[in-house]
Amino acid sequence: MPELPEVEVLVRFLQPCLVGSWIRRCQVLRARAVRPAAPEEVARRLRGKRVARVGRRAKYIVMDLTTEDSKPAGRVLLHLGMSGRVWVEAAGGPLPLHAAMVWELDGDRRLVFSDPRGFGRCGLDESVLTRLGPEPLDRTFNGRQLRLRLGESRQAVKVRLLDQAVVAGLGNIYVSESLWVARISPFRSARDLTERECGRLASAIRRVLQRAIRLGSTVPLDWARGRGDRLFYFGRAEGSAVAVQERFAVYDREGQPCRRCGGAIRRAVQGGRSSYYCPHCQV
Structure with missing residues (x-):
């Protein structure tokens, strides 16, 4: 299960990929990943929003959103559960078997949230943050x-x-x-x-x-499908030096x-x- 260091490394990897990106469309492929919200509500609230910030609170990836006129538009809280993966890749091509949510981004890219064991969550409810202890x-x-x-x-x-x-x-x-x-x-x-x-x-x-x-932070995160599972920083990209x-x-x-x-x-x-x-x- 990912702990604070793994999530922090992932956040640092995602920041340059996501900050400033526009969410053209959101597809919720597994309803339980966004509950208690309805998939349609989540898709509607994310469509047309800009990712202004990617940060971390505890084991949550926290993404601040804005509207086209730069007004705050809420937050997305992503918890990877026990087996969740999230990455940004070029649009097109088949989705992984366990994809739970996909964001179509500008620049012909997409964000994929995959969760084989189904314990991860991607929601809009910030109340969970108020119950957390100190960092x-x-x-x-x-x-x-x-x-x-x-x-x-x-x-x-x-x-x-x-x-x-x-x-x-x-x-x-x-x-x-x-x-x-x-x-x-x-x-x-x-x-x-x-x-x-x-x-x-x-x-x-x-x-x-x-x-x-x-x-x-010394190990490149390689989420490319077809090359085997990449367990956060315990794996390495094919052909790269052993970190x-x-x-x-x-x-x-x-x-x-x-x-x-x-x-x-x-x-x-x-x-x-x-x-x-x-x-x-x-x-």
Whole structure:
């Protein structure tokens, strides 16, 4: 599932492709992708609009729209779910099997939103943004703020951090990595963390995310069909040089030695998700 770094890299890729583009026509090919709105309403509201900005909030791609006379015309919120892909390509040719939405753009181009597993959403309702926690890459995000967001919850800190109302954009991979960097056990009760430990954790979250974005930005995104699946920045364009790939400290490394203390990495299930950690140096 795409997490904050993958979405941020994708947004940076889409910005020069989309900003300033006009949406000539919108086709909703899968109604569930835009619900609770009706496909006809979404198509009508997008037709003839200009993409003024492409940004990110948590795991959402946020596109600001304007009218022909440059007046604000709402926002499109695109969430990739577990398997969503979005890219801009030349118009014409067959659409991919799992295409959920297509925008016909000026310049004989089109934006394609493909979602094989069907968990992604592309809507106009901004209310979901009001329920999100702080952005971990904002300068205001610090240990004090994190301590307040964790509150008096008895949940394990690993599970608590996956709540998008606590910190926006974090997912299973980068929570595990951040807790390892901060030397904090994923099983600690959220309410038991001190403000000093939260400061260490907030710093670790920022460092882990920034590193992932930096590494992701070095790999060209190639969405051309017929060349196999491109899993965000973990894939590479055919014929391109191999870019530096992310080396996780604990995620998906069960049984391998910890890169800090040499102890064996373990895996446990918390809240239905796999947690990877070092039992020797995460306390």
